[in-house]
Amino acid sequence: MRILVCNWKDLRHPRAGGAEVYTHEIARRWVAAGHEVTLCCAAVDGAPSTEDVDGVRVVRRGSRMGVYGAARDYYRGAGSGRFDVVVDEVNTRPFGCPAWAGPTPVVALIHQVCREIWRYEMPLPVALLGRYVLEPAWLRRYRDVRVLTVSASSRDSLRRYGLRDVTVVPAGVVHRPRPDVSREAEPTVVFLGRLAGNKRPLAALAAFHRLRARVPAAQMWFIGDGPQRAALAAAAGPGVTLFGRVGRAERDELLARAHVLVVTSVREGWGLVVDEAAAMGTPTVGYDRPGLRDSVPAAGGVLVEPTPAALAAALERGLPAWTAASARHGWRGGAADWDTVAAAVLDQIIAGDGARHSWEAR
Numbered sequence: 001m002r003i004l005v006c007n008w009k010d011l012r013h014p015r016a017g018g019a020e021v022y023t024h025e026i027a028r029r030w031v032a033a034g035h036e037v038t039l040c041c042a043a044v045d046g047a048p049s050t051e052d053v054d055g056v057r058v059v060r061r062g063s064r065m066g067v068y069g070a071a072r073d074y075y076r077g078a079g080s081g082r083f084d085v086v087v088d089e090v091n092t093r094p095f096g097c098p099a100w101a102g103p104t105p106v107v108a109l110i111h112q113v114c115r116e117i118w119r120y121e122m123p124l125p126v127a128l129l130g131r132y133v134l135e136p137a138w139l140r141r142y143r144d145v146r147v148l149t150v151s152a153s154s155r156d157s158l159r160r161y162g163l164r165d166v167t168v169v170p171a172g173v174v175h176r177p178r179p180d181v182s183r184e185a186e187p188t189v190v191f192l193g194r195l196a197g198n199k200r201p202l203a204a205l206a207a208f209h210r211l212r213a214r215v216p217a218a219q220m221w222f223i224g225d226g227p228q229r230a231a232l233a234a235a236a237g238p239g240v241t242l243f244g245r246v247g248r249a250e251r252d253e254l255l256a257r258a259h260v261l262v263v264t265s266v267r268e269g270w271g272l273v274v275d276e277a278a279a280m281g282t283p284t285v286g287y288d289r290p291g292l293r294d295s296v297p298a299a300g301g302v303l304v305e306p307t308p309a310a311l312a313a314a315l316e317r318g319l320p321a322w323t324a325a326s327a328r329h330g331w332r333g334g335a336a337d338w339d340t341v342a343a344a345v346l347d348q349i350i351a352g353d354g355a356r357h358s359w360e361a362r
Helices: 018-032 067-079 117-121 126-140 152-160 201-214 229-235 248-257 272-279 292-298 308-324 338-349 353-360
Strands: 002-006 036-041 050-053 056-060 085-090 106-110 146-149 166-168 188-192 219-223 240-244 260-263 284-287 302-304
Touching: 002 018, 018 036, 018 056, 018 338, 036 067, 106 338, 117 126, 146 152, 146 338, 152 166, 152 292, 188 201, 188 248, 188 272, 201 219, 201 229, 201 308, 219 248, 229 240, 248 272, 260 272, 260 308, 272 284, 272 292, 284 292, 284 308, 292 302, 302 308
Parallel strands: 002 036, 002 085, 036 056, 085 106, 106 146, 146 166, 188 219, 188 260, 219 240, 260 284, 284 302
Antiparallel strands: 050 056
């Protein structure tokens, strides 16, 4: 099968995140299985306009806003009749592939909707325009398009926008062994993720301040970087360490040494940090928000009302047992291994008659 994936970022983009990891992991497995995959994404300073990455042909065109028109022009100039299916990967703004892909079947991959995130990422009145006008209008165009998403929460949100054909496919994670390190001697809370408004790291810090007033020996680690790092550093106080961005090995070791992960996001598609912590033998306390209400219970974690007070109370209740427990092997959450994810997504892509017939006609 010849597959074109349109996503505004690839792994070389400075703002690449979980969606880009997802795209790369499944695409390279499709190539290994004998399929031809092209990823059309935005240009990146210092990266070539065309590059082979693990067998995937990466075509970089256009800016943050210009990539949508550039993908359309690429398809019309080089792709029309060349692909069996187009995957429109939606990160808030869709590519609009159904309008310009002609007879080629289109499948949308939407990890999550934006909704509340608009007010954390955009100034007024753009945030209001985005949430109540732009996003609903964009998604309405996908009412009759086959849509894949990674959680029941996202499926339900998409259905509320009127999308009719929405299927849940697995989230993916690399299952790896827990490093042989001991837990910290003192109760240790860890936050892992982008230090941005929609992840609410300041709410996690507020919860820790409440906790430390009751448990003076407690400490908190922040792993990650982002626009709220300076604000966190200014408000941190005793017991707080900001590690910034770290490599995978150091991240795994820090997760394994901590006693509990906290996740305070406004919403997630799934919340892979929960699975990453579980793999290191570390439980999660997370806000009861879309995505997290799927991933946290699946990993045996605890959901709480989305307030710093509720989070602090849950930490105070749980930390004595978590601190007393010896270091142990990790466990699996609800995310699947990438081979399973790649096969499941491909099965759904070819499930539509148009895509199957196009492939079989070759």
